[in-house]
Amino acid sequence: MRxxxxxxxxxxxxxxxxxxxxxxxxxxxxxxRDLAAWVEGSPLVAVELLIE
Structure with missing residues (x-):
């Protein structure tokens, strides 16, 4: 599904x-995995769906 x-x-x-x-x-x-390196080097975003 898309x-x-x-x-x-x-x-x-x-x-x-x-x-x-x-x-x-x-x-x-x-x-x-190196947690500290992961925290420092990985992008992280919160995604909010804008459905009415």
């Missing part, structure tokens, strides 16, 4: 919020 939905993406820039979100993802993935 859909073209109106949405807004807002960058998540607050380091504490970024770390909390990425740490949750990090715990669910298998393998070894």
């Amino acid at each position: 859909a073209d939905l109106p949405a807004r993406a807002t960058p998540i820039l607050d380091k504490a919020r970024r770390r909390a979100i990425i740490a949750t993802i990090h715990r669910k993935l298998a393998g070894h």
